[in-house]
Amino acid sequence: MAEAYRIFHSTLFPPLSLQPSNPSHGYPSSVLSLKQAPRKVQCSVSTSETKWNATQQVPWGCDADSLENAEDLQKWLSGSGLPPQKMSIDKVEVGERGLVALKNIRKGEKLLFVPPSLFITADSEWSSPEAGQVLKQYSVPDWPLLATYIISEASAQKSSRWCNYISALPRQPYSLLYWTREELDRYLEASQIRQRAIERVTDVIGTYNDLRLRIFSKYPDLFPEEVFNMETFRWSFGILFSRLVRLPSMDGKVALVPWADMLNHSCEVETFLDYDKSSQGVVFTTDRAYQPGEQVFISYGKKSNGELLLSYGFVPKEGTNPSDSVELPLSLKKSDKCYKEKLGALKKHGLSASQCYPIQITGWPLELMAYAYLAVSPPSMSKQFDEMAAAASNKSTIKKDLRYSDIEEKALQFILDSCESSISKYSKFLQASGSMDLDVTSPKQLNRSVFLKQLAVDLCTSEQRILFRAQYILRRRLRDMRSGELRALRIFDGLRNVFK
Ligand SMILES: C[S@@+](CC[C@H](N)C(=O)[O-])C[C@H]1O[C@@H](n2cnc3c(N)ncnc32)[C@H](O)[C@@H]1O
Structure with missing residues (x-):
């Protein structure tokens, strides 16, 4: 993994x-x-x-x-060359300390x-x-x-x-x-x-x-x-x-940038720090206006x-992070008759028997579907193992949107089973967290445990939410597929009777 x-x-x-x-x-x-x-x-x-x-x-x-x-x-x-600023360090509600606007700041301002x-x-x-x-x-x-x-x-x-x-x-x-x-x-x-x-x-x-x-x-x-x-x-x-910070305009150079590193992250802004060649300094361009007293934010990148x-060390408020995702672990079954061949194909493409793939609220990567095809494919498809494993790896550049209609239902069911097994782990933790014994001996320790538990609950709630969405989509697809198959079967039976 x-x-x-x-x-x-x-x-x-x-x-x-x-x-x-x-x-x-x-x-x-x-x-x-x-x-x-x-x-x-x-x-x-x-x-x-x-x-x-x-x-x-x-x-x-x-x-x-x-x-x-x-x-x-x-x-x-200021004494070391930082020009006068439109922001100052202050206590803030999000991120404890941050940069707060001193004056009106326009949208699009550097x-x-x-x-x-x-x-x-x-x-x-x-x-x-x-x-x-x-x-x-x-x-x-x-x-x-x-x-x-x-x-x-x-x-x-x-x-x-x-x-x-x-x-x-x-x-x-x-x-x-x-x-x-x-x-x-x-x-x-x-x-x-x-x-x-x-x-x-x-x-x-x-x-x-x-x-x-x-x-x-x-x-x-x-x-x-x-x-x-x-x-x-x-x-x-x-x-x-x-x-x-990595500064793309300085060939990806990494640097600690005092002052700029006082800015907190918001999932709702899309503005990033970079070196500006014309002004010869690290800047960012606001993508919204700020009034005096408001905290100014940047984005730390599209992160889950x-x-x-x-x-x-923080978790954004539930549902506010459009880049959120959860890692879904998938594994080959040891009892699979072709376990060795499949593992060999995965290894050839730098993968192993257990892989994690990111799922977002909007869907999952093609690589995950390719892995699922490989995991459920029967021995008769052994010739395709290699292309499936290649498509399951994000290193390879081959076409990834493979489709094997004969095993699609099985592959979706395989993903659904993995999703449900993860969901049950989250449910177990979230249920237990309500009555979790924090096992502490001092008020300081108690504060820490309450704080960490809350972060974990926030994280697990957001990850489980994505899995619930994936579960819903998978169940609906499987239901449609199965009812479609049933209809096709009925039509086929009807035709057979007519010909009889
Ligand atoms: C680059 S520093 C930003 C300045 C920091 N607040 C300080 O006082 O030094 C990154 C740290 O700020 C805090 N932070 C940034 N964005 C946050 C947010 N949206 N919610 C909570 N904490 C945040 C986290 O503690 C994070 O590790």
């Missing part, structure tokens, strides 16, 4: 935040992984079971819901103009140049390099030029990286996002271990363990997942609720 994620989603590094994603089945397909070859640092996936401690925090940053360092940040930005001198990128200067040189020497890819960079700058405190920026970053970014394994198992059991979160945690741990083994342990003076440890890496990756929870 993990394989499916690699195909339909980005794994370790998500479709980078705050930018439009390149939809494939309505899903982002861009992958920026640490495993870019050839690299000296291969950030392998650790198999060790790590227990994140939900209470540990880094000694810098601020509370996510406080404005404590916001004023200093604004002053520093805002921000953050100059490149304020971007944090893989080329930024290090307060400790020796540490930067070592990482460059090892050709560390952008993500782990940036993760190490922001820890290094945070630990440099006032001697870092980013001190005001780092002090205004959340001490604990909202992201599934901050859920313990027990919390993921307990609250997200029904959703495939649980598996994505486990993979992401494992990847971050693997990345840190790799850096530690290959580099940090060789230069303990430059990378002391008190500073460069699992906890600080969880923080820095949490920051990257929730704030890093699960992806938003995974990287940003």
Whole structure:
């Protein structure tokens, strides 16, 4: 199943935040992984079971819901080249802190103009140049390099030029990286996002271990363990997942863009951050007007609720996300007489016996139907296994809208069965959540558990809603098909009687 994620989603590094994603089945397909070859640092996936401690925090940053360092940040930005703004940081209803209009803002207006001198990128200067040189020497890819960079700058405190920026970053970014394994198992059991979160945690741990083994342990003076440890890496990756921007007009360069990263996401706007060559700064163009006091939003890309929870730690209000989708797991039956042949065909096209496909409220991808055809096809169709498997893979460019009318009903029934089995998992969780024992010992823990449970309930409700819609469509199609078949059978019988 993990394989499916690699195909339909980005794994370790998500479709980078705050930018439009390149939809494939309505899903982002861009992958920026640490495993870019050839690299000296291969950030392998650790198999060790790590227990994140939900209470540990880094000694810098601020509370996510406080404005404590916001004023200093604004002053520093203005003094460092940020032009006067029509927005300021304030407390907001959606996203705790955000940018709020100070003046009337028109639809179609360009805002921000953050100059490149304020971007944090893989080329930024290090307060400790020796540490930067070592990482460059090892050709560390952008993500782990940036993760190490922001820890290094945070630990440099006032001697870092980013001190005001780092002090205004959340001490604990909202992201599934901050859920313990027990919390993921307990609250997200029904959703495939649980598996994505486990993979992401494992990847971050693997990345840190790799850096530690290959580099940090060789230069303990430059990378002391008190500073460069699992906890600080969880923080820095949490920051990257929730704030890093890919700038299409700068050849896809990734950057932290102070100020721009104070904007919250709305599913109702379609405006994205990018570098504007004419004004030489990061901008976005409003797609609606704002009045003074209103919060201004951008889009973080066409992401499902699960992806938003995974990287940003929130779930949009029910029914507001047109890009929402749910992962439907499908598997070949072990009892299938052609199991081996079918698996061979799937493997040939980079797939495995279990695959997940995204379903949206508007439908499902052609690849899913191709997989279903393969799963239900009889031995007599073995010659078609290869084309079915190819069409089930989103890598291949072959024609995907295959149609095998003889087995269409079976294929639809197969998808319906998988849908119903997923729906029952969600129903079980949602029913149990009402009376779930939160198992806590302190008020702080209680708050956290109530908060996480609510996020999980919101996610599962939205995912189940999509599955209910798919179930309705599938049942109707099957009913029409069967009644059509019945009618045809009756006509055939009638004709036979006439000829008799
Ligand atoms: C790029 S930052 C935006 C600024 C952030 N609110 C702050 O105070 O630093 C992304 C984070 O903002 C919050 N956020 C953004 N959009 C949100 C939304 N629509 N609902 C709830 N939280 C949101 C999430 O915590 C997310 O991880």
